Amino acid sequence: MKSILYTFKNFKFDILTTLSTIGLVSLAFLFWQNLLTLMLTSVLMATIFLIIIIYLKVKEKDFYFISLTKREDKEDWIGDGKFEYSRVSKCFQITQASPGCIYSKCLNWSDYKYEFEFKLMKTCLGAVLRAVNLSNYVMMQITKTGIRPHVLVNGGWIAWEANTVNLVFPKELSFEEWYKCQLVCDKGIIHIKMLRKNNKILDREWQLPQGVLAFSFKKDEEDTNPINIPFPINLEYGSAGFRNFGDEKALVKNVLLEKI
Numbered sequence: 001m002k003s004i005l006y007t008f009k010n011f012k013f014d015i016l017t018t019l020s021t022i023g024l025v026s027l028a029f030l031f032w033q034n035l036l037t038l039m040l041t042s043v044l045m046a047t048i049f050l051i052i053i054i055y056l057k058v059k060e061k062d063f064y065f066i067s068l069t070k071r072e073d074k075e076d077w078i079g080d081g082k083f084e085y086s087r088v089s090k091c092f093q094i095t096q097a098s099p100g101c102i103y104s105k106c107l108n109w110s111d112y113k114y115e116f117e118f119k120l121m122k123t124c125l126g127a128v129l130r131a132v133n134l135s136n137y138v139m140m141q142i143t144k145t146g147i148r149p150h151v152l153v154n155g156g157w158i159a160w161e162a163n164t165v166n167l168v169f170p171k172e173l174s175f176e177e178w179y180k181c182q183l184v185c186d187k188g189i190i191h192i193k194m195l196r197k198n199n200k201i202l203d204r205e206w207q208l209p210q211g212v213l214a215f216s217f218k219k220d221e222e223d224t225n226p227i228n229i230p231f232p233i234n235l236e237y238g239s240a241g242f243r244n245f246g247d248e249k250a251l252v253k254n255v256l257l258e259k260i
Contacts, residue, residue, distance in 0.1 A: 097242065109259060115258075
């Protein structure tokens, strides 16, 4: 049902333009006085139709719906790891995917809603946001007990525990259930909603870190004086996607990306 709804939304102007053209040509047939009038009317309608279609194709879209219920849904995703269609579950599975996979058509988006349905299979699911590339992004790691925000800067990770940022679930998530997650990037804040069958589990927000983050680099494992190198944080725009490390595993489907 969702696929049908968003397919119509995606092509609504094309459909309305086609219906309008058919209606106008039909009126021309009813009231035409001579063959020349009919021909001119038909050419005019066809020209208007063509101009509108070209405009709509060139115009940047403000939403994308990817059902992830068939193999070809992977076409516009970029990244590494096992992000592939599961014939048994009839959706996509994400595992052994580091640094992850992101959707290629909204790399320059800034403020947007990222919504998807998921089912935890093992450990967690990483939801990626504001990814300018696969070395710089925000990740909201969804575990059974809560959400652990991560920031990846030039390949270096900083993470926060769910209890320290008030993102603990009132009840543990089940490995048997499907859930819906909605993440809204609005300037420097990420609004987080978690639902199960339209019942709200979590409705919170998390402030993106600002300024610089310092990462410690050791020459080797025995180095007791690591070098601290600061990196500026740039999380103003970027695409969305998924990431799971090692044997972390989850199922995902019905992805919606929409500008706000």
